[in-house]
Amino acid sequence: MISIIICVILATVSCLFLFLINRRRTHNGTIYLPKHCILETGNPYSVIRCLRKIMSRRTNDIILDCCIVESFPYETYITICAQAEKAKDLGKTVSLNFSSTTSLKVLRVLIKDHKTAETFHQHIVSSELLFIQRSKITPDIIGGLSKELKKIGIKDYYELNTLVTEILGNAIEHGIRGRNINWWMYHTKVKGNLKMVFVDMGTGIISSYRKAGIGILSSGSNLLLRALKGAAGSSTKEPNRGRGLPQMDFMIRNNFISNFILITNNVTLRYNNGEYATSSHPNFVGTYYSWTVNKENFFRWQNWLISQKTIAEP
Amino acid sequence: MAKLVNIAKDYSRTLGGRWIRLGEYSGEDFFKTILEPQYLQAKKENTKLVIELDGTTGYPSSFLDQSFGELARKYGKDSVKDTVEFKAQVFSWVADYIIREIWNKTV
Numbered sequence: 001m002i003s004i005i006i007c008v009i010l011a012t013v014s015c016l017f018l019f020l021i022n023r024r025r026t027h028n029g030t031i032y033l034p035k036h037c038i039l040e041t042g043n044p045y046s047v048i049r050c051l052r053k054i055m056s057r058r059t060n061d062i063i064l065d066c067c068i069v070e071s072f073p074y075e076t077y078i079t080i081c082a083q084a085e086k087a088k089d090l091g092k093t094v095s096l097n098f099s100s101t102t103s104l105k106v107l108r109v110l111i112k113d114h115k116t117a118e119t120f121h122q123h124i125v126s127s128e129l130l131f132i133q134r135s136k137i138t139p140d141i142i143g144g145l146s147k148e149l150k151k152i153g154i155k156d157y158y159e160l161n162t163l164v165t166e167i168l169g170n171a172i173e174h175g176i177r178g179r180n181i182n183w184w185m186y187h188t189k190v191k192g193n194l195k196m197v198f199v200d201m202g203t204g205i206i207s208s209y210r211k212a213g214i215g216i217l218s219s220g221s222n223l224l225l226r227a228l229k230g231a232a233g234s235s236t237k238e239p240n241r242g243r244g245l246p247q248m249d250f251m252i253r254n255n256f257i258s259n260f261i262l263i264t265n266n267v268t269l270r271y272n273n274g275e276y277a278t279s280s281h282p283n284f285v286g287t288y289y290s291w292t293v294n295k296e297n298f299f300r301w302q303n304w305l306i307s308q309k310t311i312a313e314p
Numbered sequence: 315m316a317k318l319v320n321i322a323k324d325y326s327r328t329l330g331g332r333w334i335r336l337g338e339y340s341g342e343d344f345f346k347t348i349l350e351p352q353y354l355q356a357k358k359e360n361t362k363l364v365i366e367l368d369g370t371t372g373y374p375s376s377f378l379d380q381s382f383g384e385l386a387r388k389y390g391k392d393s394v395k396d397t398v399e400f401k402a403q404v405f406s407w408v409a410d411y412i413i414r415e416i417w418n419k420t421v
Contacts, residue, residue, distance in 0.1 A: 137337030139328035142371050158372035158405075161328075165374040169331030177335075243375040308407050 029059040030097075037072045039079060040261055040290060044268060047076060048284050051083045055285075060092045067100040074186060075197045075290060078131050082184045082286070085133075086201045089180045133182040137168045145187070145196075152192055154298045163251060166244035167198055167289060175202020175287060193258075193292040201286035205245075206265035220267040221278035228269075228276075252291075256301045263288040316362040316399075319352055322369025332376035341380030349381050353389070356397055363398050367405035375411075382412045386420040 031053045034046035054062055064080070066072070084094035132141060142161045149157055171183040183200040203211070205227060206220045214232055215223035226232040230246035252260045252271050260271040264287045268279045321329075325348055326339040334342045356363035367373070386394045395417060400409035 137330045137340075139326065139330075139338060142328045146371065156371075161372035162374040165329070165331055165372075166376060169336050169374070169376055172331070172336050173333070241376075241379075243379065247375060305407065308410075 029057055029062040030065050031057070031062060032065045032067070033069050033072075035068050035070050037066075037069050037076050039076050039263060039288065040073070043279075043281070044263065044284070045281050047079075048282050051080065051284065052282065054080075054083050054087050054092070054094060055090070062087065062092055062094045063097050064094060065097045065099075067097070069098075074131075074188065075195075075199075078184045078186050078197065079199050079201075079286075079288060081131075082133075082181070082199045082201045086179075086181050131184055131186040133184045135176060135182050136172065137165060141168070141185070148187055148189070148194055149293070152189060152194055153295050154194075154293065157293070157298055157301065159251060159256060159301050160293060163244075163247060163257075164196075164198075166247060170244050171198065171200040171202065171287065174205075174208045175200040177202075190292070193294045195259075195292045196290065198289040199286065204265040204283075204285055204287055205262075206267065207285075220265055220280070221269070224262070224264070224267050224269055224278070225276060251301075254300060254304060256297050256304075257291040257293055258297060259290070259292045261288075261290045316364045317352055317356045317359070318364045318366065319348060320366040320369065322366075324348060327369060328371045329374060329377045331374060332380040341374075341377035341384070344377070345381040345384050349385055350388075353385060353394070353397060357393075365398060365400050367400055367402040367408050370405075373405065373408045373411075378408070378412055379416055383416045383420065386417050391417045391420045 031050050033050055037047055037050075038044070039047050050064070054064075062084075080094075087094055132144070134141070142164065145161070145164060146155075146157075149155070149160070168183055168185075176183060179202065181201060183198065185199075186197045188195050206215075206223055209215050209223055209227065209232060215226065218226070223232060227242075228245045228249040230242060230249075233242050251257050253274075260269075262269040263284050265285070266280050266283050268281065270277050270279075319325075321344075325344055328339065329344070330337045330339040330341075332341050334340050353363055382394075382398075385398070395413070400412070402409050
């Protein structure tokens, strides 16, 4: 009888102890980043859940605990930076905690790439940074991109320049306007490819359309695909608008860019083997684009251009 | 004698987005500062307005719509087509795009 009572007491104490630990975890500002902090491959659910927690936690001091993080690609890093910036606008401060041996290795990789990575709030504008964050479109963005493209043997890729301007214009107009946040851009060279990533933590494409009363009865995937084809029109409802996404679709389908990924609201869209594939997840409040460009993409575009001139001048 | 506007030399090599609020060298700004005044001057002098397209880093479609599209919406596509001509080697497809996708679709 006594042993049963002791067992019950021990079980109760254990439960209480676990409850208090859990309560502490969920009610303080510590958010545990997942082991593989990757947005682009597999299921981005765990990263999106952390992004949402940054905004939803009631405390103003958020600590992103990286103790179990083993992989933390730069594109996820700038997405978290962008979310931290949005949280900062609500009066929150977001810090990183790299305390374990494994996570310190990850930190060293990040710091090697980016020397001001200690906290997410030091948005120091410097030429050393790999990413750009702005609230407007400036000519030096295209100038800098052209320089990077030249390094992989691509010169005068006009179609890509205009695509970037359209994306940034959309990010400002439909995402960050009226908010104290920036769009973020990152590019890196990987084996003859230039990988490009754009992030804004604004409204998101699907939400923008729905707020305008467009596609309310459609699924997010369907609405996004219609928007890319130009069939959803513009969220401004003006007939001469909404040209940016169809231009992007044109470039994707003609392989002028490769490895395309778009994450916005509850949909991730990928283009693989000539087809779009979509997957669903919790709401990613913002828009994330990623693609790669190489010489082959550029030559395809040049050939298309020559074919257009041939048609125009038979 | 025709009036000539070289966008790269007279305005900017790198062009921006649709609206002035989006940043520098937008279509709205180009329309207000260069295209509309030059168009009105050409009309007044009963001459052609020749736009040289080559020399820039590319033409975002929203820039084109808010400049050349706005011109057609404000003054009528027939009048604009009679007055404005394009000169381009590299960007001949941009001239085709303005005529086919913007002006011809202007109501």
